[in-house]
Amino acid sequence: MERPLVSNEVTRLGPDAKFHHAGLRRGLTPSTLRKLDAIARLRVFPRDSVVVPQGGALEYVGNVVRGVLRMERLLADGRSQIVGLLVPSDMFGRVFSDRSDYSIEAATEVTLCCFERHAFESLVRSCPDLEHAVLLAVLDELDAAREWITLRAGATVAARLATYLLMLCRRWPHQTSELTGDQQRIIVNVPIARNDLALYLGTTVESISRAVQGFSRDGLISIRTPLRFEITDLPALIALSENEEFDAAALLTDLRAGCGGSF
Amino acid sequence: MERPLVSNEVTRLGPDAKFHHAGLRRGLTPSTLRKLDAIARLRVFPRDSVVVPQGGALEYVGNVVRGVLRMERLLADGRSQIVGLLVPSDMFGRVFSDRSDYSIEAATEVTLCCFERHAFESLVRSCPDLEHAVLLAVLDELDAAREWITLRAGATVAARLATYLLMLCRRWPHQTSELTGDQQRIIVNVPIARNDLALYLGTTVESISRAVQGFSRDGLISIRTPLRFEITDLPALIALSENEEFDAAALLTDLRAGCGGSF
DNA sequence: CGCGCGTTTGATAATTATCAAGTGCCGTGG
DNA sequence: CCACGGCACTTGATAATTATCAAACGCGCG
Secondary structure: OHHHHHOOHHHOOOOOOOOOOHHHHOOOOHHHHHHHHHHEEEEEEOOOOEEEOOOOEOOEEEEEEEOOEEEEEEOOOOOEEEEEEEOOOOEEOOOOOOEOOOEEEEOOOEEEEEEEHHHHHHHHHHOHHHHHHHHHHHHHHHHHHHHHHHHHHOOOHHHHHHHHHHHHHHHOHHHHEEEOOOOOOEEEEOOOOHHHHHHHHOOOHHHHHHHHHHHHHOOOEEEEEOOEEEEOOHHHHHHHOOOOOOOHHHHHHHHHOOOOOOO | OHHHHHOOHHHOOOOOOOOOOHHHHOOOOHHHHHHHHHHEEEEEEOOOOEEEOOOOEOOEEEEEEEOOEEEEEEOOOOOEEEEEEEOOOOEEOOOOOOEOOOEEEEOOOEEEEEEEHHHHHHHHHHOHHHHHHHHHHHHHHHHHHHHHHHHHHOOOHHHHHHHHHHHHHHHOHHHHEEEOOOOOOEEEEOOOOHHHHHHHHOOOHHHHHHHHHHHHHOOOEEEEEOOEEEEOOHHHHHHHOOOOOOOHHHHHHHHHOOOOOOO
16 A cells, blocks of 8 residues: 555654654754764665665664664564564664664655764764763663563454554654544554554454454444544553553543654 | 572572673773672562562662563553563663563562662763663663564464573573583573463463473473473474574584673 | 462363455556 | 556455363472
């Protein structure tokens, strides 16, 4: 499904204004910022292109400016699995390591802010404020990994899908979610297609489809387009996710509050 | 199963000599080391005690000296899930965050080297070399999380169990593994009981048991004790794990090579 | 000896993967 | 303008895997 992905909310961000390595820039001194900008290069990758090959040399690190990256691991039997998604402001690649044991690919068309790894690393070593920023970024990544783990905790496909939708709303409210006109309901824009969703949730395309249609039948969601759902019964969705950490009121107020997201 | 856990290889380490915050100490200046030691306190926790409660205040960070910690998340329906295990030299807790969304509990009796979080954080802020060490530690944690993800990639319980056993051998060769007298086969000491193993591999005690017994029937392993297996067909175990990244020869040579582990 | 705990084993039901076919949509090209 | 092919998604039937419930086993310990 090409079109909805390109025009998806997640990718419909302003021209780099806010998310241009926002995750890193925060808290840096002007001097460090200047040095950082000096080695930064914006690059655009088409959908499904490989940014970093699995097991390959890791030449670049950087952060996502626009679009979605998937970290994908290929298994011996040909199956593959998505071990994480990266959205704008997330860092990709790994500092202080020269190999990646998973490949990084473009789940949509992406714009990346790239730094040549060695140049970036020496900058990190010479600028303690940048090192601190990197530490925070890596801690975020760690949280994301733990969140992924939560995702897989769900026993059934339905539970995992519910958790995923709720995670989208909470972690990236203004990139993936909107409110209906009356501000009563949330509309979620799933940033990836069924195929990737299946790999991400550890199941198959068919099971994902059945779960989505099941939600629709049960009145939990209303399918606007295959990647755009209106959540019509938020409490039920939360109950289904088997996760106590979601709060309907908090999700809604977070969205109503202009731009109080996590960035 | 109390006894085997206490006398398990993983917990049978020398008195703090090597693993006393080894992960952090590496590369630190004597000055920083002195400051670090000044705020360090060794504490012992009995099995199943809660070191950090889920959702609770995060007062301490530190690293494991002896024993195994489990990071456990409780779900709304009462089930729980292990999101990671921490073995000697691993850091626990999270710097620069005051809540933990999972609890940290002792999977065996553990000895921890604790730092009061705020004191540790200010030390981190004032010592760039310590910050660098923390960054490396967090990167290791991130790798561990990704490895966990690999663990769950296996479609069947058998595949996940095989992957887990191989991961033990590769990541902590000298804490969990030994060689048979003729140096031909590996003996793995599983650091946790069936119950935790089930939570870790995302299945039930019964399925774990069936998988273990199945391995034994098929000649892949020989069960010495419930937590101590001799791997009798390493290549088959690797094939079963559906993971291309394990290498029988490498695992064996790694173990034969005195102490060339990852520490 | 009996109790508790961890493990094992068995039977059944629920969940999901797999295989197979069908639908709707869009862009291409006659 | 419409037929065609490709792609993403949906739907259906069947088989494999696993969770669940239930009970038994082995073993250390009081």
